[in-house]
Amino acid sequence: MSALLRDPAFRRWYLARSISYAGTAATAVALPLLAYQRTGSATLTGVVAAAESLPYLVFGLIAGAVADRVPRLRLMIAAEALAALLVLSAPAAQALGHLSGAHIVAVAAAIGTAFCWFDAAAWGTLTHLTGRDRLTAANSLIWATATVTGIAAPALAGVAATVWDPGVVLVADAATYLVSIVLLRRLDVPRPPATRGTSLRGDITAGLSYLWRQPVIRTLSLTGFGLSTTAGGVLALLVVHAREQLGLIGDDHRIGLLYTAAAVGALLSALALPALSRRLGTGRLSAAAYLLFLLAVLALAGTHTFGAALVAWLACDFASATAITNGITVRQQLTPDELQGRVNTTGRMIAWGGTPVGAALGGVVADAYGVGVAYAVLALPVGLGLVVLLFSRVRRLDAVLPAAGSADHQ
Numbered sequence: 001m002s003a004l005l006r007d008p009a010f011r012r013w014y015l016a017r018s019i020s021y022a023g024t025a026a027t028a029v030a031l032p033l034l035a036y037q038r039t040g041s042a043t044l045t046g047v048v049a050a051a052e053s054l055p056y057l058v059f060g061l062i063a064g065a066v067a068d069r070v071p072r073l074r075l076m077i078a079a080e081a082l083a084a085l086l087v088l089s090a091p092a093a094q095a096l097g098h099l100s101g102a103h104i105v106a107v108a109a110a111i112g113t114a115f116c117w118f119d120a121a122a123w124g125t126l127t128h129l130t131g132r133d134r135l136t137a138a139n140s141l142i143w144a145t146a147t148v149t150g151i152a153a154p155a156l157a158g159v160a161a162t163v164w165d166p167g168v169v170l171v172a173d174a175a176t177y178l179v180s181i182v183l184l185r186r187l188d189v190p191r192p193p194a195t196r197g198t199s200l201r202g203d204i205t206a207g208l209s210y211l212w213r214q215p216v217i218r219t220l221s222l223t224g225f226g227l228s229t230t231a232g233g234v235l236a237l238l239v240v241h242a243r244e245q246l247g248l249i250g251d252d253h254r255i256g257l258l259y260t261a262a263a264v265g266a267l268l269s270a271l272a273l274p275a276l277s278r279r280l281g282t283g284r285l286s287a288a289a290y291l292l293f294l295l296a297v298l299a300l301a302g303t304h305t306f307g308a309a310l311v312a313w314l315a316c317d318f319a320s321a322t323a324i325t326n327g328i329t330v331r332q333q334l335t336p337d338e339l340q341g342r343v344n345t346t347g348r349m350i351a352w353g354g355t356p357v358g359a360a361l362g363g364v365v366a367d368a369y370g371v372g373v374a375y376a377v378l379a380l381p382v383g384l385g386l387v388v389l390l391f392s393r394v395r396r397l398d399a400v401l402p403a404a405g406s407a408d409h410q
């Protein structure tokens with residue numbers, strides 16, 4: 001990681017992305033708080049939170065295709081500029097006395113949209129700046145930073161919004177996007193290879209076709225849906241598990257410690273990923289992460305003690321974060337440069353798609369049969385994914401990776 005940070009081009013990209021992510025994470029807290037302060041409506045507050053995440057599922061395919069057509073760095077800068085203007089529009093309207101709930105929802109949706117386009121372009125620029133051989137170390141550093149930022153930025157934003165005002169937080173968030181633009185403007189990333197005059201619809205079809213034809217990426221995408229189904233359901237029921245099986249009441253501080261243990265597990269995973277990848281190999285690491293996640297979920301289903309649950313939550317997020325980050329790295333390594341935006345945004349959409357499925361499934365089963373049974377049921381998708389991995393080409397993945405660069409991996 002230290003060698004990567006000594007590379008000035010990667011360092012600027014890494015700082016730009018990390019600062020931008022901090023702003024987005026803080027905005028995700030400040031906007032719902034602002035909505036509730038202005039209207040007192042819990043429904044509107046929930047709509048604001050949903051509006052921040054929905055655009056990736058709506059625009060992901062289109063954004064990926066466009067990112068493979070236009071200069072990716074310019075697209076990232078344009079997304080950051082749009083995000084800064086949109087975030088500033090809320091405190092400006094508030095100062096003028098014209099801020100409405102609809103305005104806040106629109107800003108939340110627009111910020112999510114800007115992030116989608118920024119993210120689509122970022123995949124290809126990272127691969128260019130690091131080279132495929134350094135992607136594991138780069139992703140490890142990026143996701144370790146994102147984990148810490150995901151804990152610190154919302155916490156600081158929540159405190160600042162309470163002490164001062166959510167509008168003040170939004171002004172600071174807009175500044176992070178502007179700093180990101182300054183850093184990105186100093187980079188030099190070439191335009192993606194020509195798309196040979198195909199239509200945007202043809203580009204989207206080509207990306208989906210490549211993902212489906214490439215056996216390793218296809219397998220990791222489908223098993224990733226199962227992984228996110230399990231992870232989404234398990235996390236959504238954390239408080240229910242704490243109350244029903246651990247006997248913790250709503251204001252018990254130990255519930256917060258369970259969330260902290262999960263975050264620590266994700267951070268440890270990011271730090272350990274390069275060493276684990278070298279020791280186990282990429283393919284075996286995927287299977288090992290799925291196995292550990294399966295065992296941790298089953299442990300949660302059966303545990304009634306706080307200490308055991310703490311360890312299980314740490315193991316859960318260590319394993320799921322390892323599987324996810326390893327899968328992202330493999331997808332980047334095996335995808336040709338001209339398809340980076342399309343294939344990676346599609347893969348991310350598939351992975352995110354399992355989260356609401358798992359949350360809904362877990363809630364229904366927990367209401368009917370209890371949270372322990374719900375966790376046992378939620379273990380099935382990741383268990384099925386493990387079986388698929390063990391009998392797929394992913395198990396021999398280290399022999400496949402050197403062939404990256406062709407669009408015809410079969």
